[in-house]
Amino acid sequence: MHLLRGFFVLSDIKQKIKKIVRPLYLPITRILYRTGHITWPTKSYEIWLFIQFLLFKSRPKVIVELGSGRSTHYFSEYCQKKGSSLLSIEQNKSYLRKNKVGLKSSFIKAEGLYHIPIKEDWFDVEKLNQIIADNRIDFILVDAPGGGGGGVRNSSIGNAFLKKITRQSSVIVIDDFHRNEVKRSVSVFLSDRKSKYTSFLLSYNVSDNQQNEILFLVKPELSQSCVNFISLFELEHISLEFSWSSLEDLRM
Numbered sequence: 001m002h003l004l005r006g007f008f009v010l011s012d013i014k015q016k017i018k019k020i021v022r023p024l025y026l027p028i029t030r031i032l033y034r035t036g037h038i039t040w041p042t043k044s045y046e047i048w049l050f051i052q053f054l055l056f057k058s059r060p061k062v063i064v065e066l067g068s069g070r071s072t073h074y075f076s077e078y079c080q081k082k083g084s085s086l087l088s089i090e091q092n093k094s095y096l097r098k099n100k101v102g103l104k105s106s107f108i109k110a111e112g113l114y115h116i117p118i119k120e121d122w123f124d125v126e127k128l129n130q131i132i133a134d135n136r137i138d139f140i141l142v143d144a145p146g147g148g149g150g151g152v153r154n155s156s157i158g159n160a161f162l163k164k165i166t167r168q169s170s171v172i173v174i175d176d177f178h179r180n181e182v183k184r185s186v187s188v189f190l191s192d193r194k195s196k197y198t199s200f201l202l203s204y205n206v207s208d209n210q211q212n213e214i215l216f217l218v219k220p221e222l223s224q225s226c227v228n229f230i231s232l233f234e235l236e237h238i239s240l241e242f243s244w245s246s247l248e249d250l251r252m
Helices: 002-035 045-058 070-082 093-105 125-132 156-165 180-189 220-232 244-250
Strands: 062-066 085-090 113-115 139-142 171-175 198-207 210-218
Touching (some): 045 139, 045 220, 070 093, 093 113, 180 244, 210 220
Parallel strands (some): 062 085, 139 171
Antiparallel strands (some): 171 210
16 A cells, blocks of 8 residues: 555656656757757668769759758768868857868868858848859758757748749758648748659658658759669658648648
């Protein structure tokens, strides 16, 4: 009887602790993300394979990524060996610093990495224009802003900017496509170019109970090569159906 009573007392204490800790979880996590003490889960090996394949096939001269991270290493190595240019935009100074150290430790030039703060609800467009405006963007990965550093993905400012700079892009990659705000953003800034790209939607696990999605938009001349690659490397198990019509109800 005493053991049973002790069990219920312990359970009650645990519930009280959870109620106290739960409201603190998000603020503490954001602080740890901002300071770089913990990092976001990275994409699966299959996704990195597909990204590298697209680099190989599209041979971009200018690559832009919004959100530095593991991808910065792949892009930087490609640009260093192929003589291309990388413009990597990051809102978190600690992440940017860690990336530069990591690149140098891997004997890769830490070039083209920029810290651009959030202004209103997106990156500071005035500062972005100084870096990106006059460049033709061949390949772009959109994986920011958001997370622990503020900003939103479905921003009217951001959508207008993305619409402008991706006009001539051969490959557009949108991470976090499982989130409705990201889907809304895509439906806005690519609304006039739906027929100009072939879409490939892939999924990847970031934890035991969390699955993310990433959307690849490629020019038609690359589409058959992508189909062949997905088949050859047996990526069908992570391929998902995608249709532009599925985004219409989400538009704001």
